Amino acid sequence: MTDVTTHEYDVVIIGAGGAGLRAAIEATRKGATVAIICKSMLGKAHTVMAEGGAAAALGNADPRDNWQTHFRDTMKGGKYLNDWRMAEIHAKESPDRIRELEQWGAIFDRTPAGLTNQRNFGGHTYPRLAHIGDATGLEMIRTLQERGIHSGMEVFMEYTVRKIFTNDGKAIGCFAYNRADGTLHVFKAKTTVLATGGITRCWEVCSGSWEYTGEGHALAYWAGAEMGDMEFVQFHPTGMIWPPSVKGILVTEGVRGEGGMLRNSEDNRFMFNYVPEMYKPEFADTESEALEWVQEVIDGKLATKRRPPELLTRDVVAKAINSEIKAGRGSEHGGAYLDISWRDEEDVRKKLPGMYHQFKELAGVDITTQPMEVGPTAHYVMGGVKVDPLTQETTVQCLYAAGEAATGLHGANRLGGNSLSDLITFGKRSGEYSAKAAAEMDGWEEIPQSEIDDIIAETLAPFNRKGGENPATVVNELRKMMQEKVGIIRTKDLLIEALDDLNDFAARGKTTSPGGSRIYNPGWHQALEIDAMVDISRMCTMAALAREESRGGHTREDFPTPNHSHWGKINSVIMMGESGEMVLEHRTYPPMRDDLKDLLDASDLHEEEE
Amino acid sequence: MGKDVTFRVFRGEPDEDGDSCGEMVDYTVEMDEGMVVLDVIHQIQTEHAPDLSCRWNCKAGKCGSCSAEVNGKPRLMCMTRMSDIEEETPAGQPVLVKPMQAFPLTKDLVVDVSWAYELNKTITPLAGPAEFDWNFQQNEADRVQEFRACIECMLCIDTCHVLREHKLFDEFAGPRFFVRLANLEMHPLDTEDRLASIKDEYGIGYCNITRCCTDVCPAGINITDNAIIPLKERIVTEYYDPIAWVAKKIGLRK
Structure with a gap:
């Protein structure tokens, strides 16, 4: 019953929303063999639910728009905690990524001159969002899907990845199970891209589906990657x-x-x-x-x-x-x-x-x-896996991240429309650089059998537990707790309570018994998601407790105003310590180039306070 | 609030020959205001059967995952309100929920739709412009934007008698893919011609315009009138119109 199928690909992409599909298209274009693994069926990922549009300074609806203004709006909206290097790349490259979608078949609404129309959105100075009615996400995912299926990528639908294997600080593959038939799979990969979306299912009131349980974030953390800005959740x-x-x-x-x-x-x-x-x-x-x-x-x-x-x-x-x-x-x-x-x-x-x-x-x-x-409603996490702004490589070698799973572009608050353009801008880059890196490698590294055996045992463990709680009960209570104690308005006391509660949830998660078989069993799937939800919730709570100010998506009742001179310049970073404990640090991005600084509103920067 | 409802849900897996094998099982749960069918299914999972299989994602009619047959009618469970279901279900009777019957069963309410994904790959993709220099008007966009609204729920495939009763999966592409083909054929930037394949490989001639697909489409696409009939007309003009045939012979038409 523990037969494992082994696969070998140059690039393994986890997640088939906008970022994952765009990465797959680019990686195959660079000649890589690509597997794309998704928890749902192809075309159903979260991107399909996006509505309003994709922000890019095309300047069609208002010729006064340009990348400089988009850069400025993104930084201002993010309350200046963004990685300015990503904000610059995004503002400059997103227009071509949008045009490319049209070249591949997307049909956005038109201006009277027959160009891609753009609509107004919060925080954008000019009408900037390419859209089709209010179903822009559907248009984007369908376009990428229809392009992708002819690119040579291999699709593994309804698979959940449970572990990224590493050797000496380098990602070498992953383990997944097939949700439909319960079969077990090892993917050997020269490079791996996380395009796994977000975490908002950890809150009771959220706009996310069952997929948004934060497993991508957790996989990166467990593999040793640094996580950034996890206190910033967009309601x-x-x-x-x-x-x-x-x-x-x-x-x-x-x-x-x-x-x-x-x-x-x-x-x-x-x-x-x-x-x-x-x-x-x-x-x-x-x-x-x-x-x-x-x-x-x-x-x-x-x-x-x-x-x-x-x-x-x-x-x-x-x-x-x-x-x-x-x-x-x-x-x-x-x-x-x-x-x-x-x-x-x-x-x-x-x-x-x-x-x-x-x-x-x-x-x-x-x-x-x-x-x-x-x-x-809990909608988006600005925080995620820390990446190199140019290549999207994480702090784990050969592991890349793009889209909502990555952090940097949005700072303390994301502007509406900047997510869809983030997906295609950095999805492309992650595909390009992961394929380039894979091309320079000779073969696949061996994954130790003992590690495979361990993760299989852990994956099948819920079936050996009898008489425990229904996993749905634990998940529902965890979401209620996060809503109440780590929600839109936070206080020190409740955050500390939340950390205690999360220890209890971690313990309860290990005793649930879903029953049933390995064939399409939602109870089993949910039992396996709890560890990720607990660790992600803990990251958010820990970072929120440390940030004693209010800024963007993070509001503290006990520290209701922004503190520009201190917190306004530092980002939180979370990683796993040597004995497996969660460690929090604070860091600063490199200083911004002067030509970019000139684009910002001088009074916002509070440099006089330094 | 507080009212109970009983669902009679299909539970089962395919047997060795791949045929559905299972039983209808009754579950009773308490209803809350404004519930949809999918909420009741989730309630059943939470209270009675954690291993009850069902697909879902967006819960707002945008992803097309939760297709099933409720009281015998193909629909999205997330967009079917319990208030409507209560009205249509005879008093004292349970609400019947079954998986889509046109597709092979995986388990419970989940079916294997890999046929659709394989077929989609055979369609010649868009041949768009090489440079970023196009321009087209909203009225040209309108023509295909209707087709772009398809959420691939496969309810049209489930209801189409050519597939459901006659099982012509190898000869007939079905409504969803005629929508995709119409989208490509009418796309303002496309330069391919797929008419021969629509006629031969995709067997559009099997469709006898009963409009069942249009009736069940949750995206409101007028599949029959706006996708299938125009494609049929193009094929008639291309292959069966004697005047067009002569015009082609003497070089008046391509």
Whole structure:
């Protein structure tokens, strides 16, 4: 019963969302043999759920846009904790990555001149997001999938990777099991790319699917890689809140990009009260100015007015909604009202067809005539595996990471639309450099049989446990705990409690008994995910406890303001210590080049405080 | 809140010949407001059967993973509200949930759709421009954007009698892939011609336009009228239109 099939590939890519597929296309183009391993079926990965668009300074919708402005917006939105080298590459290369998608068959919405149209989004100075209605992720994954299946990559669908093997600080392959038939597999790889997405399933209210249990992050950590910025989790301001069964499902920022207004129970457009000092010059301070801006956009004119405050960055809007709810001004079911019904019905249905459908089918709400009820939902992790900004190699040799699994581009808060463009920009780079490195290697390293035996035993262990808890119970309680104690607003006491609780969850995770067989058994799969969820939650909690300030996606009730002179310049780094304990350090990126510094808002940099 | 519902769910695996082998098992759970069928399945996994197999991902009708037959009708479990199901289910009867019947069974509600992935690979991909210098209008985009909305849930394949009853999987591409082929054939940047393969390899002639696929499409694609019929018309013009045939012979048409 413990037969193992061994495979050999130049490059093994774990994850088949936007980053993984783009990496596979590039690696095969460089002549590498490529395996792409995915937990779901091909084309179902998280990217498919992305809605609003992919940000790139094409300058089609507003010729004033350029990479410099995109760089500046990304750094400002990230509260300057971004790796500026990645932000520069992303701003410069993302336009060609978008054009390439069209060359491969993507059909984005058009401008009157027949070019790729772009929409407004939070934190972007100009309309910048290439989109197709509100189903841009589907367009991206389908385009890459249809290109990828003709590239020669070999797809391993419904496989879960459980371990990355290393030898002397170098990744040499991985172990996986087939979720459908329970078979066991060893992949020998010259290089390995982690494109495993995020971790937000660790929270009770999230926009993620079952796949987002953070195993990619955990695999890297267990293999010895350094993890960065794990305290920064993005709570998207607008998730559905009613009915209970849909709580957390994403409502695209595109609604606000198209003129959606946020109101509280007193019919007050509250975002005007929450404009941070650093954004005051760029945002409207009256409803009439905000409305004039929207009208200019609808009329296809270049905006001359300032933007509505609903288009502030996600961290700001999420906290504002949270504050309104806490102040007793929440909507009927405890959120905020988001209203696009003032716009022409036809426009709403053309620009936001998914939202129209989603609210109609799942909540019985017609968004062309009624406001939506929305509230914050755990959506994205800015933190992840630390990578070389050019090659995407992690601190473990021959192990690469791209997309949400990697960290650096987004700093303390990601701008909407910067994720889809991150996937294709750095997915391409990871594919290119992993294939180049593999080409310079002669063969595959032997993976010690004892290590294979150990991971097999661990993988099959849940079947030997009888009478334990249902794994779903442990997972549900862990998610509730993280929501309550490591959620959108954090305090020292609760974070310390969370660390204790996580020790309990780790122990409970080792005693669950799913029952059943190895054939497509969700209980077994879930039992195996708990270790990763616990370690990822611990990283987030530890880093959050250490960062005694509030910045971007990390808010401390006991330290409510940013501390620019100290925390504003350092990033947290987590790694495994010599005896297996989790170690936290703080570090600084290399100093920014002067020509890039000149692009930023001088007053934001707080250099006078040094 | 608080009301119980009983689901009668298929549990089983294929036998040695690959035929479905199993039984319908009843599970009762408590319902919460606004639940969809998939929520009930998850509730059953949590309370009664952790090993009940079912695919799902986005829970919002965007990924096309949770296709099944609920009360005999192919649909996405995540977009089927329990309030509607309660209305259609006769009083005192359980809600029936079965896997898609057109595909070979893997286990419980999960089926093997590898046929679809293999077939997709045989379709000649887009031949797009070599340089970044194209331009096309929204009305040209509109024509194919409808097809781009396909989430590959395979409900259209499940319901198509050419595949479900007649099992012509080797001769007929089925609605999902006519949607993809129509997308490619009508794509403003594509320069390939796939008509011969649509006629011969993909057997579009087997479709007799019963519109069952269009009826079950959760993405609302008008598969029959906008994808299949235009492809059939192109084939008629190319291969069976005598005037076009003469025009080609004397060089008036390519």
